[in-house]
Amino acid sequence: MLRYSVRRLLGAIPTLLILVALAFFMIRVAPGGPFDSEKVLLPEIEANLRAAYHLDEPLYQQFGRYLGGLLQGDFGPSFQYRDYDVTELIMAGFPVSLRLGGFAMIFALLVGVTAGSIAALRQNTRTDYTVMSVSMTGISIPNFVMAPMLILFFAVYLGWLPAGGLGDGSPRNLVLPVIALALPQIAYISRLTRGSMIEILRSNFIRTARAQGLPERTILIRHALKPALLPVVSYLGPATAAIITGSVVIEQIFSLPGLGRFFVQGALNRDYTLVMGVVVFYGVLIILFNLLVDLAYAWLDPKVKYS
Amino acid sequence: MSTAVVQTPGEEPGAGRSLWMDAWRTLRRNRAAVVSAVIIAVMAVLVIIGPLFSSYDYDFTDWGNLSIGPSLETGHIFGTDTLGRDLFVRTLFGGRISLMVGVVATLVSLLIGVSYGATAGYVGGRVDHFMMRIVDILYAMPFMFFVILLMVLFGRNIVLIFVAIGAVNWLDMARIVRGQTLTLKHREFVEAAEAQGVSTFAIIRRHIIPNLLGVVAVYVTLTIPQVILVESFLSFLGLGVQEPMTSWGALVKEGAEEMESAVWMLFFPAVFLASTLFCFNFVGDGLRDALDPKDR
Numbered sequence: 001m002l003r004y005s006v007r008r009l010l011g012a013i014p015t016l017l018i019l020v021a022l023a024f025f026m027i028r029v030a031p032g033g034p035f036d037s038e039k040v041l042l043p044e045i046e047a048n049l050r051a052a053y054h055l056d057e058p059l060y061q062q063f064g065r066y067l068g069g070l071l072q073g074d075f076g077p078s079f080q081y082r083d084y085d086v087t088e089l090i091m092a093g094f095p096v097s098l099r100l101g102g103f104a105m106i107f108a109l110l111v112g113v114t115a116g117s118i119a120a121l122r123q124n125t126r127t128d129y130t131v132m133s134v135s136m137t138g139i140s141i142p143n144f145v146m147a148p149m150l151i152l153f154f155a156v157y158l159g160w161l162p163a164g165g166l167g168d169g170s171p172r173n174l175v176l177p178v179i180a181l182a183l184p185q186i187a188y189i190s191r192l193t194r195g196s197m198i199e200i201l202r203s204n205f206i207r208t209a210r211a212q213g214l215p216e217r218t219i220l221i222r223h224a225l226k227p228a229l230l231p232v233v234s235y236l237g238p239a240t241a242a243i244i245t246g247s248v249v250i251e252q253i254f255s256l257p258g259l260g261r262f263f264v265q266g267a268l269n270r271d272y273t274l275v276m277g278v279v280v281f282y283g284v285l286i287i288l289f290n291l292l293v294d295l296a297y298a299w300l301d302p303k304v305k306y307s
Numbered sequence: 308m309s310t311a312v313v314q315t316p317g318e319e320p321g322a323g324r325s326l327w328m329d330a331w332r333t334l335r336r337n338r339a340a341v342v343s344a345v346i347i348a349v350m351a352v353l354v355i356i357g358p359l360f361s362s363y364d365y366d367f368t369d370w371g372n373l374s375i376g377p378s379l380e381t382g383h384i385f386g387t388d389t390l391g392r393d394l395f396v397r398t399l400f401g402g403r404i405s406l407m408v409g410v411v412a413t414l415v416s417l418l419i420g421v422s423y424g425a426t427a428g429y430v431g432g433r434v435d436h437f438m439m440r441i442v443d444i445l446y447a448m449p450f451m452f453f454v455i456l457l458m459v460l461f462g463r464n465i466v467l468i469f470v471a472i473g474a475v476n477w478l479d480m481a482r483i484v485r486g487q488t489l490t491l492k493h494r495e496f497v498e499a500a501e502a503q504g505v506s507t508f509a510i511i512r513r514h515i516i517p518n519l520l521g522v523v524a525v526y527v528t529l530t531i532p533q534v535i536l537v538e539s540f541l542s543f544l545g546l547g548v549q550e551p552m553t554s555w556g557a558l559v560k561e562g563a564e565e566m567e568s569a570v571w572m573l574f575f576p577a578v579f580l581a582s583t584l585f586c587f588n589f590v591g592d593g594l595r596d597a598l599d600p601k602d603r
Contacts, residue, residue, distance in 0.1 A: 015447045022448070026456060140585035142536055144543045144556075145577045148563035156567055245451040249543060253563065263452075264544055267459040275459060279452045287447050 005295055012291055019283040020070065023276045024063055053077065075277035079270075086277035089262055094281075096166070097251065097258035101243045103178045108185035108239070113232065115186070116193025117225070123198055131190060138187030143246050147180040147253045164254040177254045181246050185239050192235055197228040226300070233297050237290040244282055330521070333597035340593025343586035350583055354402035363393035366551035377571055386571040388561060397553055398575050404554040405580070408468055409535040413527055415473025416534075420480025421523060425511050427481070428488025439485065442478055450475040454537065458546040465548055472537050480526055487522050488515055521598040529591035532584045539580060555580040 050056045054065060069076055075086035119131040154176060155163035162173050200206060201224060209219045248260030255261070259278055266274035334340055363383070368390055377386040377394075385394035427438040457471045491497060491514075500510050539556025541547040548554050555576050562573030 012447075015444050018444055019448060022453065023456065026453075026460060136585065136588060137581075140532075140588055141577075141581045142539060142584070144540065144563075145559055145581060148559075148566055148573055149577070152566050152570065152573070241449060241451075244449070245540075248451075248455075249540060252544065263455070267455055268545065270459065272460075275456060279449065279456060282452060283449045286449050290447060 001299070004298060008291055008294060012287055015287055016284060019287065020067060020280055021063070023279045023283070024066055025059075027272045027276055028059060028062075053079075070280065075280070076273050078274050079272055081271070081274075086273050089274060090259060090277055090281055093257060093259035093262045096256055097244075097247055097260060100174060100177055100181065100251070100256065100258060101240075101247050103174060104181040104185070104243055104247075105239065107178055108182040108189055108243075109232070111182070112186045112189025113193050113229065116190035117197050117220075117228070119190065119194045120197035120201065120228075121220075128194075132194070135187035135190045138183050139191075141183075143180050143184055144249045144253065146183055147176070147250055150176050150180055151253070164256070166256060177250050177256060180253075181243060181250050184246070185243065188235065188239070189232055192231050193228060196231045197224065200224050200228045230297065230301055233293065233300060237286075237293045240289050241286050244286065327521075330594075330597040334593055337593040337596065339589050343589035343593075346582065346586045347590065350402065350579075350586075351406060354399050354406060357399040358396050361393060361396045363396050366392065368392060385575045386569070388572055389565060389569070392551075394558075394572065394575055398555075398558060398579055401553040401555045401558045401576060402579055402583075404465075404548055404552065405535050405538060405556070406583070408465070408472070408538040408554070409531040412469045412472040412476065412534045412538075413530045415469055416476040416480055416530060417523065417527060419474065420477035421484050421516060421519065423477065424481035424484030425488050425515050425519065428485035429492055429507065429511050429515055431489075431492070435485070439482075442481055445475075446478055448475075451537070451540075454541065455544070455546060458541060468538060468541065468547065472534050476530060476534060476537075480523070480530070483522055483526060484519055487519050491515055491518055525591060525595045525598055528587060528594055532587035532591075535580075535584060535587075555583075 047056070054062055057065070066076065073087060075090065078084050078086050078089060081089065115131050115135070119128045122128050151163045154161050161175050163176075166173050206219060206224055209223050214223075244260075247258065248263055250256075251258040251260040252264050259282070262274060263278040265271075266278065377384055383393050383395065385398060387393055388397065423438065423442075427435045454471045454475060457467065461467055497510060497514055500514055505513075535555075538547060538554060539559065542554045542556030543560045545560070547556055558576035559573065559580060562569075562576055566573040
């Protein structure tokens with residue numbers, strides 16, 4: 001197990017390097033520079049600026065510098081917010097995004113697994129069909145369509161919940177964003193759970209457990225649930241990526257001061273270092289989380305060998 | 308021999324046809340999939356010829372009717388937006404862009420994915436290992452962020468949207484096609500072609516790829532809605548197509564901004580977008596049941 005983990009960790013290093021290199025060189029080959037503006041700068045001033053940001057060095061040296069900075073958690077200076085480091089901006093936004101995404105993930109897992117299991121237990125009944133068509137609807141309605149509709153209904157018409165912002169920081173402000181972010185994931189997770197649960201409930205060891213006269217509750221919770229959840233566990237990686245991507249637009253809609261909003265603003269303002277910083281930060285996060293999920297899967301599933 | 312090969316570009320008599328007939332029969336019994344396919348067809352026709360029946364142009368400003376609700380008297384059956392542009396025509400125009408992006412970008416990913424996967428699977432060995440390692444690495448990339456980055460860096464233009472989305476969406480296709488190729492590789496007809504000295508490239512093109520069409524068809528129908536979703540996501544963030552052109556994502560964005568005063572601006576594009584995605588997903592599911600023997 002330990003050897004497997006170490007091998008997987010080492011295997012992630014080239015992936016991380018390629019991620020950083022892609023982001024870095026994509027920005028450098030793009031037309032236009034960070035100091036393009038309507039006001040034409042004096043050549044001396046521009047040269048000074050370029051030197052201050054190390055843009056006058058050869059590319060490989062800049063890349064080395066950027067990598068070295070990353071290893072120390074330094075994402076470089078922001079080109080737009082001149083007084084801030086990208087690291088400071090990321091650290092300011094990330095807690096909000098983490099709270100939003102974390103709640104959404106937990107909510108999606110709880111509801112998705114429950115709905116999927118119920119549908120599997122009542123296979124081919126009206127309950128099953130209802131759950132499955134609701135989940136198909138959830139997959140087909142993008143979260144940026146769902147979010148304004150939730151705001152319109154619960155905030156504007158009914159006035160139950162705030163329409164946006166963090167307000168005084170109470171959890172009420174996160175209810176709608178979390179729901180909007182979690183809905184598509186609930187749909188996927190419930191479909192996955194239903195499929196694997198149906199398969200597991202037909203398997204021999206469940207029949208044996210029934211034959212031994214174990215109560216249905218015990219059979220489900222002690223024996224069926226764990227193997228049925230394996231596909232859900234392996235879906236956690238893509239789910240995290242989807243929630244992170246979704247949070248970009250959800251934070252924008254609900255004007256939450258998270259990382260995704262920085263990303264969009266940075267993109268629209270052409271703040272290259274900030275955009276690159278967020279890509280690298282989230283990329284590393286996703287890669288590491290995928291690694292964790294793989295390790296968890298190997299640990300949970302006795303059939304996987306750590307070779 | 309060469310004449311026999313030339314006669315079969317894409318479909319072969321006998322075995323191939325019966326698979327498709329089988330699939331057709333299963334698919335026809337799936338009422339949801341059939342209805343969805345019909346709706347998609349109607350949507351496509353509507354999007355292409357619909358604007359011809361309206362007296363308004365997609366960028367025409369009707370100064371007398373700024374931001375009015377749906378009404379038959381003014382001829383704005385979906386109402387107008389805040390600039391007085393007819394929402395019916397704009398929704399259909401947006402649909403043109405969204406559907407076109409969906410189809411073209413899917414074709415791009417199809418082309419890359421099928422040739423990449425078929426090559427890796429058929430050649431095998433070290434080449435396969437290396438090619439699939441690249442796919443694994445690309446898989447781990449946060450591709451949405453890269454698409455956004457691309458749009459920001461190189462400016463918004465529609466060709467770039469196709470290429471960017473297509474270029475990052477081929478990974479699934481490559482994996483599936485490779486797996487399928489591995490199982491085809493040792494079938495008798497491929498061995499026969501090898502024995503006759505047909506070149507590797509010709510075997511891939513004439514024997515492997517035509518036999519992959521079933522699986523590929525399933526994933527094409529499932530990729531189109533994904534691509535439409537990505538495009539509308541970009542447009543929603545203000546990074547997609549440029550004004551006065553529009554797409555469903557851009558319309559939803561405008562609608563979301565005005566929903567408190569002009570709810571129809573959100574309602575119509577949202578319904579068109581969601582129902583298209585819904586139908587594509589249903590057809591894809593139905594096709595998978597019909598064509599993918601694994602899921603039977």
